[in-house]
Amino acid sequence: MLLLGLESLPTKGMKKKKYVIKRSTTGLGLFALADLPPQTRIIEYIGKRISKEDADNRYIVYLNETHALDGKARANAARYINHSCEPNAAAYTTGKRVWIWSELAIKAGEEITLDYGPEYFDAYIQPVGCRCKKCV
Numbered sequence: 848m849l850l851l852g853l854e855s856l857p858t859k860g861m862k863k864k865k866y867v868i869k870r871s872t873t874g875l876g877l878f879a880l881a882d883l884p885p886q887t888r889i890i891e892y893i894g895k896r897i898s899k900e901d902a903d904n905r906y907i908v909y910l911n912e913t914h915a916l917d918g919k920a921r922a923n924a925a926r927y928i929n930h931s932c933e934p935n936a937a938a939y940t941t942g943k944r945v946w947i948w949s950e951l952a953i954k955a956g957e958e959i960t961l962d963y964g965p966e967y968f969d970a971y972i973q974p975v976g977c978r979c980k981k982c983v
């Protein structure tokens with residue numbers, strides 16, 4: 848099922864949308880629309896810049912020791928990227944912005960995944976059991 852209207856706004860330097868939000872085995876996920884070579888910038892993780900003390904939900908990405916991005920808004924399509932213990936993408940911080948880049952070659956139709964890190968894993972995934980490709 849395709850969900851329209853959830854994608855983020857076009858970003859400079861991104862000629863073509865590289866992803867689509869679709870249903871995955873764990874709810875919604877982000878899937879590659881085309882073959883993506885390694886080290887391809889896929890999508891910006893868009894969020895409100897907040898102080899680390901205000902980081903209180905599961906869509907937090909830390910920028911540095913004092914600040915984080917709260918990406919819970921639906922406009923942030925990158926929030927649909929699911930965790931995997933064997934991810935094919937990674938998040939990189941550039942100043943105040945966070946971008947998701949492919950780490951491995953990702954085939955068209957393949958789900959884009961990130962390693963959410965041990966803190967997130969222990970808090971949100973461990974209690975219900977990881978359902979990534981590696982763990983299932």
Ligand SMILES: [Zn+2]
Pocket residue numbers: 931932933977978979980981982
């Ligand atoms: Zn897993």
